[in-house]
Amino acid sequence: MDLERSPLALPFPDMPAIAGVTLRVARARYKTWDRCDLTYAELAPGTVVAGVFTRNVCCSTEVELGRENVGRGTARALVVNAGNSNAFTGYRGRAAVEQIMGQVAEHLGCDPAEVFVSSTGVIGVPLPLDKARDGVAAALTAPECSWEDTALTISTTDTFAKGVTVSAMLGDTRVTLNGIIKGSGMIAPDMATMLGYIFTDAAVDAEFLQACLSGANQRSFSCITVDSDTSTSDTVLAFATGRAGNAPIATFEDAGADAFMAAMEDMCRQLAHLVVRDGEGAQKFITVNVAGAVSDDSARVIGLAIANSPLVKTAIAGGDANWGRVVMAVGKAGQPADRDRLSIAFGGVWAARDGLPLADYDEAPVAEHLQGQEIDIDVDLGLGMGRATVWTCDLTHGYIAINADYRS
Numbered sequence: 001m002d003l004e005r006s007p008l009a010l011p012f013p014d015m016p017a018i019a020g021v022t023l024r025v026a027r028a029r030y031k032t033w034d035r036c037d038l039t040y041a042e043l044a045p046g047t048v049v050a051g052v053f054t055r056n057v058c059c060s061t062e063v064e065l066g067r068e069n070v071g072r073g074t075a076r077a078l079v080v081n082a083g084n085s086n087a088f089t090g091y092r093g094r095a096a097v098e099q100i101m102g103q104v105a106e107h108l109g110c111d112p113a114e115v116f117v118s119s120t121g122v123i124g125v126p127l128p129l130d131k132a133r134d135g136v137a138a139a140l141t142a143p144e145c146s147w148e149d150t151a152l153t154i155s156t157t158d159t160f161a162k163g164v165t166v167s168a169m170l171g172d173t174r175v176t177l178n179g180i181i182k183g184s185g186m187i188a189p190d191m192a193t194m195l196g197y198i199f200t201d202a203a204v205d206a207e208f209l210q211a212c213l214s215g216a217n218q219r220s221f222s223c224i225t226v227d228s229d230t231s232t233s234d235t236v237l238a239f240a241t242g243r244a245g246n247a248p249i250a251t252f253e254d255a256g257a258d259a260f261m262a263a264m265e266d267m268c269r270q271l272a273h274l275v276v277r278d279g280e281g282a283q284k285f286i287t288v289n290v291a292g293a294v295s296d297d298s299a300r301v302i303g304l305a306i307a308n309s310p311l312v313k314t315a316i317a318g319g320d321a322n323w324g325r326v327v328m329a330v331g332k333a334g335q336p337a338d339r340d341r342l343s344i345a346f347g348g349v350w351a352a353r354d355g356l357p358l359a360d361y362d363e364a365p366v367a368e369h370l371q372g373q374e375i376d377i378d379v380d381l382g383l384g385m386g387r388a389t390v391w392t393c394d395l396t397h398g399y400i401a402i403n404a405d406y407r408s
Contacts, residue, residue: 004159005159005160006159006160006277006278006279006282007283007373008277008278008282008283008284008285008373008393009159009160009277009278010160010274010277012147012148012151012160012161012162012163013163013164013165014165015146015147015148015163015165015178016165016176016178018176018178018199018200018201018241018243019044019201019241019243019244020043020044020046020047020201020241020242020243021041021042021043021044021199021239021241022041022042022144023039023040023041023144023145023146023147023149023150024039024040024041024042024139024140024142024143024144024145025038025039025040025139025142025145025149025150025153026038026040026135026136026138026139026142027135027138028081028131028132028134028135028136028138029131029135030081030082030083030084030121030127030128030131030135031083031084031121033083035152035153036149036152036153037081037082037083037135037153038079038080038081038082038135038136038138038139038153039078039079039080039082039139039150039153039154040077040078040079040104040136040139040140040142041077041078041150041197041199041239042076042077042108043075043076043077043078043239043241044241044243045076046074046241046242047074047075047076047239047240047241047242048073048074048075048204048205048206048209048239048240048242049070049073049074049075049116049206049209049237049238049239049240050070050206050209050210050212050213050214050237050238051066051067051070051116051210051213051235051236051237051238052213052214052217052221052235052236053066053067053234053235053236054234054235059087060085060086060087060088060089060093060119061086061089061093061094061097062086062097062117062118062119062235063234063235065097065101065117066116066117066118066235066237068113069113069114069116070116070210070237072113072114073206073207074114074206075114075115075116075237075239076104076105076108076110076114076115077104077108077110077114077115077116078115078116078117078118078197078237078239079100079104079115079116079117079118079136079139080117080118080119080120080153080154080195080197081117081118081119081120081121081127081132081135082119082120082121082153082154082155082156082182083120083121083122083156084119084121084122084125084127084128085119085120085121085122085123086119086125086126086127087119087123087124088123088124089124089125089126089127090126092126093126093127095129096126096127096128096129096132097117097119097127098112099129099132099133100115100117100132100136101113101115101117103133103136103137104136104140107140116237118154118195118234118235118237120154120156120182120195120234121156147163147178147180148161148163150180151163151180151181151182154180154182154195154197155182156182157280158182158183158278159278160278161180162180162181162182162183162271162274162275162278163178163179163180163181164178164179164267164270164271164274165177165178165179166263166266166267166270167263168202168256168259168260168262168263169256169259170202170244170246170247170249170255170256170259170260171246171247171255171256173244173245173246173247174244175200175201175202175244175246175260175263176200176201176244177198177199177200177202177263177264177267178198178199178200179196179197179198179199179267179268179270179271180196180197181194181195181196181197181236181271181274181275182194182195182196183195183196183226183234183275183278194221194234194236194275195234195235195236196221196235196236196237196271197236197237197238197239198213198236198237198238198239198264198267198268198271199238199239199240199241200238200239200240200241200244201240201241201242201243201244202240202242202244202246202249202260203240203242203243203244203245203246203247203248203249204240204242204248204249204250204260205248205249205250205251207250208249208250208251208252208257209238209240211252212238212260212261212264213236213238213264213268215261215265216261216264216265216267216268216269217236217268219265219268219269220265220268220269220271220272221236221268221271221272223272223300223303223304223388223389223390223391224272224273224275224276224390224391224392225304225307225308225390225391225392226275226276226279226280226282226392226393236268238264272391273285273391276391276392276393277393279392279393279399280398280399281395281396281397281398281399281400281401282393282394282396282398282399283317283373283393283394283396283398284316284317284372284373284374284375284393284394285373285374285375285391285393286307286313286316286375286376286377286391286392286393286394287374287375287376287377287389287390287391288303288306288307288377288379288389288390288391288392289303289376289377289378289379289387289388289389290302290303290306290379290381290386290387290388290389290390291378291379291380291381291386291387292341292343292379292380292381292382292383292384292385292386292387293335293336293381293383293384293386293387293388294335294336294381294383294384294386295384295386296386296387296388297386297388298335298336298386299381299386299387299388300388300390301333301334301335302329302330302333302335302337302379302381302388303379303388303389303390304333304390305329305330305332305333306326306329306330306377306379306390307390307391307392308329308392309325309328309329310395311325311328311329312325312326312329312377313392313393313394313395314394314395316370316375316394317394317395317396319367319370319371320370321346321351321363321366321367321370323344323346323351323352326344326377326379327339327342327344327352330342330379330381336381336383337381337383338355338381338382338383339355340354340355341354341355341381341382341383342354342355342379342380342381342382343378343379343380343382344377344378344379344380345376345377345378345379346366346369346370346375346376346377346378347365347366347369347370347375347376348369348376348378349361349362349365349366349369350378351363351366354382375394
């Protein structure tokens with residue numbers, strides 16, 4: 001399926017090498033496409049790992065084993081298969097994952113539990129053992145590749161390669177974080193419904209890395225939605241090689257902890273935004289700000305009710321300033337709300353205040369705002385101090401076309 005590049009796409013950044021990370025790609029030919037579809041990242045001894053995983057109860061073996069093994073805190077390799085999610089495939093799917101883990105572990109001389117595997121693509125088709133074996137064998141001896149090549153290889157319906165690089169000063173030492181991500185459809189929170197990988201040369205304790213990733217996830221990946229569908233397979237993993245030479249960070253009280261956490265938050269937010277920008281068929285990037293809720297959690301639920309509403313998303317696609325649909329979405333969210341305190345704005349222009357349309361409301365600037373690619377919706381519930389921001393995209397005919405033809 002040939003997909004047109006998203007109009008919201010951003011250019012791939014110039015990403016530096018991360019000491020202790022070696023990237024390679026190969027062709028396992030999981031689908032009839034003429035491209036690399038297997039990614040191999042070799043990690044230096046001593047690398048620590050953290051992860052967050054989908055909460056879809058029909059998850060893949062890759063997710064089950066990843067969730068189990070990430071608690072060990074160490075990693076030596078990552079293998080990502082594109083084109084086949086290997087989900088809902090029973091013992092045959094598990095055999096394929098264990099084969100990959102064992103094959104790489106034998107090559108590296110490490111425990112198979114230190115080899116993390118992800119797969120993405122069509123559900124219900126077991127990962128072919130012969131293609132997996134040959135693909136891994138090719139990757140182990142392939143030449144090193146760029147971050148952009150790696151980002152392209154993990155993609156499925158993505159229309160552009162997605163990568164982010166940030167840095168932070170931990171004392172006198174500069175550390176780098178590089179991240180790549182894939183995701184375009186089947187995107188909704190309850191963790192992070194995409195495949196994302198973050199690599200850093202910082203020296204951090206595994207438990208601290210997990211705390212940073214989990215916290216950042218709550219304010220980034222778990223605040224985006226394209227279509228309200230939570231994937232069976234997807235995962236975000238963070239790997240820290242410890243090669244930067246900074247004083248190791250084990251707790252949030254240690255020097256440099258705040259700077260590292262801020263860098264992780266920035267990384268995750270940027271990666272999450274890239275996924276929304278490549279939402280299947282997307283033409284507009286939508287930010288929903290909710291304030292005045294009884295709690296931050298309540299504000300997030302309300303924000304996602306707005307962001308997931310097909311009526312809101314299609315109105316934005318058509319440039320229709322139909323704020324009544326936002327009222328509907330707030331009311332259906334199942335959270336505390338008072339019709340007579342509710343205020344709604346598009347592009348900073350308030351259409352309704354305290355439960356009533358403004359007498360002097362001028363729709364012209366709102367209509368102009370909705371013709372752009374960056375759309376802002378603000379909601380004030382007038383009940384408390386809770387607030388949250390979520391991100392989504394519009395719903396267009398393109399989404400239907402892509403997903404009606406996905407398996408062909």
